[in-house]
Amino acid sequence: MRLSQYFLPILKENPREAEIVSHRLMLRAGMIRQQGQGSFTWLPLGKRVLDKVNRIIREEQDRAGAHEILMPTIQSAELWRESGRYDDYGKEMLRIKDRQNRDLLYGPTNEEMVTEIFRSYVKSYKDLPLNLYHIQWKFRDEVRPRFGVMRSREFLMKDAYSFDIDYEASKAAYNRMFVSYLRTFTRVGMKAIPMRADTGPIGGDLSHEFIILAETGESQVFCDKAYLDLTVPGADTDFRDDAAMAEIVQRWTTPYAATEEMHDEGAWNAVGDGDKLAARGIEVGHIFHFGEKYSKPMGAKVQGPDGKEHFVSMGSYGIGPSRLVAGIIEASHDENGIIWPDAVAPFDVGLINMKSGDAACDAACDRLHAELGASGRDVLYDDTDSRAGGKFATADLIGLPWQVIVGPRGVAANEAEIKNRKTGERRTVSLDAVVRELGATA
Ligand code: ATP
């Protein structure tokens, strides 16, 4: 992609409304544009990151056996009256009337709708387990929308819903999602710690929030440092092996980790002093088992092996991809800008022509642009007529993992410079070796 033909509205000044670094950097790097209170457009650079995050989420949901669907954003109030939540949900729900004066709402979550789908089709235990998910916009009229896409009113959510014949089976479904989340957050380059979370009026111990540690996080969290060294299950993990799943969950829930609401001073005191980590965190995912809370009032039941009808046991599993993008920036930046983990970087390489218009520089860059593209790299080629200093600043700001810098002196010697954004390390290599060098280091 040639920058001269791209849409990358970089801001020179620090936007005054941005209180935290991810919000500031997302605005400055031309990733998002605020449209109203808590509502944002994703501009091309931001959209590329969001798509990469979503793709990883999808791959890991599918690997764990979930199936993607896409439910509407606008829902009928009738469904929510069936579960009793239409009145309970409160002011966070945006309520709408259509021209026939029917009550509608913009979905803040989809338990009711997915339960309606389930009960319409599934009648036998033989069709279980079932897990359906979608990635769809949600609206919650938050009391305090703030921090950009971190806490917005309209935001993207991946929400999955599991249906099982009984508690044991639904616990296995919960474990699969737990493991899937460990893999998902690791693949986007993050260390997310599963922490015991409040299950509210339903009770039980099956609720975990996945938390990224960051100073600007809105949650106070307490955990054992042991989490920082636990290894995440690999791609060859067998999600159909219930015992293996349970073992992984066991390992990842044994050291102490809790959000403030669930904090237990007694258990905390048992953690060694050198192992205590009290920090701020960002909730990027939340998994929750709630049993028959919706299946019972909404009549979602299947015939069991005993010939009797059973209300299905359910759970729901959320990730906020839009919040996650901001969370990644909170955890990975420096004073010059964003530092994207490879897997979610909007482009792999920023190719910088220090002297656009210079025939030799242009020719060398055209060639590298083509060769890097052919080798499977996403390249953003800065072919604009800005000064070199401005190009370097932009490249650092938007945080692509690699920069390839081409200037007149280098070209005369048949060389380019390669810079690693994260370490700052620079190397001079021959023009012929650029593609090979990046292949070897990435
Ligand atoms: P919070 O406690 O931060 O308000 P929540 O517990 O209400 O979030 P869930 O219902 O668990 O959120 O939603 C699942 C996920 O959706 C969250 O883990 C988070 O990543 C994301 N999310 C929730 N609310 C927002 C929001 N206002 N803006 C962006 N992402 C959000």
Ligand code: MG
């Ligand atoms: Mg939550």
